[in-house]
Amino acid sequence: ELKVEQNPLFLSMQEGKNYTIYCNYSTTSDRLYWYRQDPGKSLESLFVLLSNGAVKQEGRLMASLDTKARLSTLHITAAVHDLSATYFCAVDLNNDMRFGAGTRLTVKP
Amino acid sequence: EAQVTQNPRYLITVTGKKLTVTCSQNMNHEYMSWYRQDPGLGLRQIYYSMNVEVTDKGDVPEGYKVSRKEKRNFPLILESPSPNQTSLYFCASSFQRGGPRETQYFGPGTRLLVL
Numbered sequence: 001e002l003k004v005e006q007n008p009l010f011l012s013m014q015e016g017k018n019y020t021i022y023c024n025y026s027t028t029s030d031r032l033y034w035y036r037q038d039p040g041k042s043l044e045s046l047f048v049l050l051s052n053g054a055v056k057q058e059g060r061l062m063a064s065l066d067t068k069a070r071l072s073t074l075h076i077t078a079a080v081h082d083l084s085a086t087y088f089c090a091v092d093l094n095n096d097m098r099f100g101a102g103t104r105l106t107v108k109p
Numbered sequence: 110e111a112q113v114t115q116n117p118r119y120l121i122t123v124t125g126k127k128l129t130v131t132c133s134q135n136m137n138h139e140y141m142s143w144y145r146q147d148p149g150l151g152l153r154q155i156y157y158s159m160n161v162e163v164t165d166k167g168d169v170p171e172g173y174k175v176s177r178k179e180k181r182n183f184p185l186i187l188e189s190p191s192p193n194q195t196s197l198y199f200c201a202s203s204f205q206r207g208g209p210r211e212t213q214y215f216g217p218g219t220r221l222l223v224l
Contacts, residue, residue, distance in 0.1 A: 033213070042199060042215045042216065042217050042218050043152075043199065043201075043213075043215040044215070045212045045213050045214065045215075048211055048212055050211075088151075088152065090152075095157060095159070095165065096154070096167065096168065097142070097144075097154045097157075097167065097168075098154075098168065099151050099152040099153070100151070101151050102151060
């Protein structure tokens with residue numbers, strides 16, 4: 001069964017600092033997604049990673065995928081308050097989509 | 110405006126009373142999916158549809174039905190709701206699966222309470 005683990009589950013950062021969220025999964029897949037959810041809101045798609053070695057960047061966020069290690073990372077550079085949200089990774093195996101538990105990020109001034 | 114809409118946004122019902130949550134997208138997307146989000150259990154896929162008349166079970170399909178008669182609509186049907194179906198439901202769509210245009214767009218969510 002496909003399992004997806006994220007860590008940390010909770011992350012409190014100072015503005016301006018860098019940090020990385022990790023997403024490990026149990027079964028080979030080359031389709032991984034990152035989403036953001038603000039409190040009380042819907043999900044927003046951040047990145048779609050479709051091959052080993054894929055790297056995508058948008059603003060202060062950069063996502064990468066290592067299919068051999070079954071690991072994806074979401075790197076935050078010089079965090080700002082607006083990045084405070086819950087971040088989910090999700091892995092697709094034959095259209096069976098499994099989500100990580102989410103990382104609740106709080107960026108403090 | 111490109112969007113995924115869900116109705117109703119909030120619903121309180123009683124056990125056993127059939128209900129339908131509608132989902133509609135105006136982006137000509139082929140792929141549509143339903144998820145539920147529960148505290149402590151996270152997000153789980155209920156059903157998905159690769160295209161019109163093509164649907165398949167996700168991780169937690171029990172107690173739900175779907176249909177995809179038109180490309181834009183993907184209703185979620187609870188024939189006999191039970192309290193364990195109390196949840197926050199999201200519909201999502203994407204242009205395709207397995208390719209570069211598979212960014213999913215999510216609806217605003219439907220909060221369901223089954224008494």
